[in-house]
Amino acid sequence: MASAISQNGWPVIFTATDKNTTKIPHIIGRVRAGDVATIFTALVEFIDREVESLERGADDWGGNVRPIRGKTTGYSNHASYTAIDVNALLHGRGREGTWTPAQAAKIRGFLRNQLENVVRWGEDYNRKLSIVDGMHFEINANAAAVARVAAKLRGEKAPSTTGKTPTKKPAVTAAKGSTSLLYEGNPKNNAARIKKLQAGLNRAFPAYSRFAGGGDGKFGPYTAKVVREFQRRTGLKPDGVVGPTTIKALRKHGINV
Ligand SMILES: [Zn+2]
The missing domain is CATH 1.10.101.10 (PGBD-like superfamily/PGBD)
Known part of the structure; x- marks a missing residue:
C-alpha cells in the first residue's frame, strides 16, 4: 500500500489530512496541497470566470480513493488528489460535445499557455484508449514540472518573490x-x-x-x-x-x- 501510485505516477493519498490535501475554490472535497492546489485553483477560477460558472450545483469534485472508472485495477488520479471534475452534471464522462467549440478553445488555450500542459483534460483523451471525460482534469507531469508552473503562477501575483519566506x-x-x-x-x-x-x-x-x-x-x-x-x-x-x-x-x- 505504501508505494501505491495513481495512473499519472503520483502517490495515492489514503488518508486525507489538512497537511497533504487542501480546499480550493469551487471544488467540493479536497485536492493535493501545494503546487497541485495552486494549479487547480488557477484553472477553476479561469473556467468559472471566462468559460462557464462553476456555481450551478454541488458537482465539482476533488480527491477520492477509487479505482480507475471502468477498470478493476489501478488507481484513478483522483486517488492521488491530482484530479478534479468540474460541472459533472453538465459534462459527464462518456458524453461527447458538451462544451461548445469556443469554450473548449478557451480551456485548451489556458492549459497550453498558462499551465504549459501539465494538466490533461478528459475532453482530449485519445478516443482509442479512453472514452471522453469532459468534466475531468488531471495532473499529467512530474513534481518538478508542476512546481515550475505553480511558481510561475504564484510569481505573476507577487512578481518580487523568488524565494520562500518573503511571499x-x-x-x-x-x-x-x-x-x-x-x-x-x-x-x-x-x-x-x-x-x-x-x-x-x-x-x-x-x-x-x-x-x-x-x-x-x-x-x-x-x-x-x-x-x-x-x-x-x-x-x-x-x-x-x-x-x-x-x-x-x-x-x-x-x-x-
Ligand atoms: Zn474525474
Missing part, C-alpha cells in the same frame, strides 16, 4: 491599518476602499458582480449582496461585512481593500 509579507504589511470594517450603513465606510472592492469583485467575478460604471464607492444593498455571495462561495459566514477574514479571502483573488 506573504508585503501583503500582510499592506493590510495593516486598512482592516477596519466595511459594511452597509457604516458611517466610517471608506469610499476609496469600497471602490477597490467593487472593481475587484467586478473583475474577478463578473458572473454575479456587475456594478454600473465599475463601482461608485458607496456600500449600498447591491454591494452587500455581492459581498454576501462572495462569502457564501468562499465558505465564509455570509454577513455582508468586509472584515479581516473576508479581506484575507479577497486577497487570494487579487482584490486588496
